[in-house]
Amino acid sequence: MNKTIGIFGGGQLGRMMAQAALPLNIQCTFFEASADCPSAALGTVYSSAAEHGLQNFIQSADVFSLEFENTPLADVDVLTQSKALHPPRQALAIAQNRLQEKALFDALQIPVAPYKAVDSLDSLQAAVAELGLPIVLKTATGGYDGKGQFVLRSADQIDQAWAELGPAGSLIAESFVTFSREVSIIAVRGQNGDVKTWPLAENHHHHGILSHSIVPAPNSIDLQPVAQDYITRLLNHLNYVGVLTLELFVTEKGLYANEMAPRVHNSGHWSIEGAVCSQFENHVRAVAGLPLGSTEVVRPTVMVNIIGQHPKSEDVLALNGAHLHLYNKTEREGRKIGHITLMPNDSRELTSLCRQLAKILPNPLALSEDMSI
Amino acid sequence: MNKTIGIFGGGQLGRMMAQAALPLNIQCTFFEASADCPSAALGTVYSSAAEHGLQNFIQSADVFSLEFENTPLADVDVLTQSKALHPPRQALAIAQNRLQEKALFDALQIPVAPYKAVDSLDSLQAAVAELGLPIVLKTATGGYDGKGQFVLRSADQIDQAWAELGPAGSLIAESFVTFSREVSIIAVRGQNGDVKTWPLAENHHHHGILSHSIVPAPNSIDLQPVAQDYITRLLNHLNYVGVLTLELFVTEKGLYANEMAPRVHNSGHWSIEGAVCSQFENHVRAVAGLPLGSTEVVRPTVMVNIIGQHPKSEDVLALNGAHLHLYNKTEREGRKIGHITLMPNDSRELTSLCRQLAKILPNPLALSEDMSI
Incomplete structure (x- = not known):
């Protein structure tokens, strides 16, 4: 068995995956913008910036996975026309959207802090009324290390919060959890x-x-x-x-x-x-x-x-x-x-x-x- | 610290050394005849068969080691003109010569089975007389997995044993150990x-x-x-x-x-x-x-x-x-x-x-x- 695993991303997580794969005679390839990424020591890196990069990456391996959770779903959709991805696309899509993620937790009866979807100034005001303050307002998609977030501590911040994050379209208001x-x-x-x-x-x-x-x-x-x-x-x-x-x-x-x-x-x-x-x-x-x-x-x-x-x-x-x-x-x-x-x-x-x-x-x-x- | 270690040999021992070196940000290079050796997944292989192969290998790393104990001493001598080898040349030389190895064990009072150096038919006969039979006759250098060895069980095999191994020049006769x-x-x-x-x-x-x-x-x-x-x-x-x-x-x-x-x-x-x-x-x-x-x-x-x-x-x-x-x-x-x-x-x-x-x-x-x- 000499399978090759193609990995979306080429950071340290991919590096450590490939280190674990090597003794099993499993080779890894990577799809990553930077050629000198941490994974490069252990397998070929296909540039996500290059023309035909995705197609070459898809041809480089038998089965696919990811180490980068913001892997574009559009790339995944091209991949899955011909090859298998583990974990499944649905898991990736849900993890990329805070509202879908919370909805899944709810559906599976996994407790979460109270939250409300917000897509307008009106719905933000309603969320504040229902959840109380403070709340943290986040974009449903994107955001990283505190970006795309606004902590609302008093009602007079509502307009400012909406002005900052409203353009993202889909937001989530979450209660603070102690x-x-x-x-x-x-x-x-x-x-x-x-x-x-x-x-x-x-x-x-x-x-x-x-x-x-x-x-x-x-x-x-x-x-x-x-x-x-x-x-x-x-x-x-x-x-x-x-x-x-x-x-x-x-x-x-x-x-x-x-x-x-x-x-x-x-x-x-x-x-x-x-x-x-x-x-x-x-x-x-x-x-x-x-x-x-x-x-x-x-x-x-x-x-x-x-x-x-x-x-x-x-x-x-x-x-x-x-x-x-x-x-x-x-x-x-x-x-x-x-x-x-x-x-x-x-x-x-x-x-x-x-x-x-x-x-x-x-x-x-x-x-x-x-x-x- | 981003040292590179050059390794004589490119087999599985080199492969596993390089696997251990990677998380320390230490890169390995290898000196080996075959380009698709087990170590090749983890570093550049400099061909020992290529012109200037040794010189290129010597330039590829900061410090050197080996995974192949039959590494030619002549190569080591070229290397050590400019770079350090660990373990030391002397250890390699002794391990490549059974007589020198036994002499070192003797000198350090590390017990070994009785043995005699043999370099002529006469000295072989003397060894048999002194050690008794059976003995195993081995070439002092070279030999691997039972090659270059002759098990002498009766005195009438002495001529045959000498005919087979005598041309090697330097032999060792070892008593059997229970x-x-x-x-x-x-x-x-x-x-x-x-x-x-x-x-x-x-x-x-x-x-x-x-x-x-x-x-x-x-x-x-x-x-x-x-x-x-x-x-x-x-x-x-x-x-x-x-x-x-x-x-x-x-x-x-x-x-x-x-x-x-x-x-x-x-x-x-x-x-x-x-x-x-x-x-x-x-x-x-x-x-x-x-x-x-x-x-x-x-x-x-x-x-x-x-x-x-x-x-x-x-x-x-x-x-x-x-x-x-x-x-x-x-x-x-x-x-x-x-x-x-x-x-x-x-x-x-x-x-x-x-x-x-x-x-x-x-x-x-x-x-x-x-x-x-």
Whole structure:
């Protein structure tokens, strides 16, 4: 079996997919604007900017997947005339539209914060009346890292909010949720319908970017089966093949779904060393029609992102049990350019490792001294 | 740090080194006759058959290593005029000459089976008289998988043995050792002199080729410190940098050194999943001048070679916790074309997994039903 998998996107997620595919004699190709993207070390990159780029990419592989969740549906529609895409187009389309996503959560009885669709000044005023304030107004499609969002704290901001986001046409107004922490669940579904789930990750952010994930999420024994149930509903409903991620808020009323990502996820990078089979290998296995591997945890793990600037490799590798994953990306503020996996034996060692790491990383992160595993 | 490591050889060992190097943003290049060698997926291959191939290879990287222990010393001598090689030339030269190797073991008081140098019919007769029969006569250099060897069982074979091997000039006559099992120890030494050792592997052969390795070797608690001491003597004496392997026989009189390999080793492939830091990553770290990683075992592991013919990937991956490593090599009798890592929870699961694996592999191996971990 020497299948080739074509991947929409060529970032670090594609790079790590291809790394997992190589030992299975599975080759990857990529569809990406930039020829020197992180995936380029591991397979041919077909330029999405070039003439016939898409057609050449489609001819380059047997089966297709994605690592970029904003993959244009128009490209997918050309692809699926001749080749299969995993995950399915529908999952991608829903993940690209916040209103459709919330509607799916509702339909599958997965709790979400109260929300209303907004497509006019009138409907925005009605949403404010119904949901109360504060609310966050978002464009239904597009938007990234806080762009395309407006936080409405008082009624006199309604006109300004509408002026800013109204031109997008389709908006969503969401109530604020009071949550104690954010977690994510990652699962994989094979072509035969098998589902396997990794343990919940507890995710910590810094300036809106994932700083680090702790797996298994502390005190999550009761949450795990609930989250597993939710993501399994999504996978089966969508007849999904591959890895799916569901971000959740831990609230007093239980887990609330935030959003889903139809792909491998930053909060699953820990699984390269921390699980018997990583999210990347299981995604590749699913897309290639192979049996899924065990998602069992080998050892509790903390994954720390490298953001903006590289630390010295020798400093990181001197930490006991540390694994370094660099993405071959240039430094830029706020950019994810690598990650570090720590596998401490206990909370005390975790605290010590995180203190050392905080000194080594050029950028301050949300690493605190009171983490536990 | 974006160092490039140039590797003599381009087989599966180079492939797995480059896989370990990639996440550290370390690129590899290779010097190998065949352009479609297993390492080719991960770096530029400079043909050892091409004009200026060696010079181009030397210019392609910052620091050099090897995965092929028969790397010509003449090539190394050209290289070391301008660039550094890890491990050192001396280690390679000694490993390429059985007489020098035994002399080093003697000098470092590492026990070996009785042996004699043979360079004439007279000295062969003297060796037989001194060592007794049977003995195995080997060429001091060259020879592979039983070639260049003659097993002498009776004195009337002396003339025939000399006729066959005498033209090689320099021979070694070795006593047979009665041993209960064969083990190997793998260690790594950093540029700062740090030494780390993985646990002993118990190695099982089939028709002279490694079939599988069990790690840690069962009942090896008393052997481990002895083996560690031996390999540490070798590493320090040679001022070695990188991974070194020492094959040993377990005899009634203790451990006897068989031979050393100045490189990563088939009996260390288990460490990709089974150890915190694999032999490949630690070799790369050592060659690049980085701190060494922990050689601690994550879980007891069995590594099974795929020899000659590929099994169906889906059959292997259906085994609980199995990892598949294919080398992108064509099938040929007796050829190592991949390996499988099993990480059973206990002896019962090991037995079950090995029985299943024996049914899946096209080639019968030395997998038996009475293995233990």
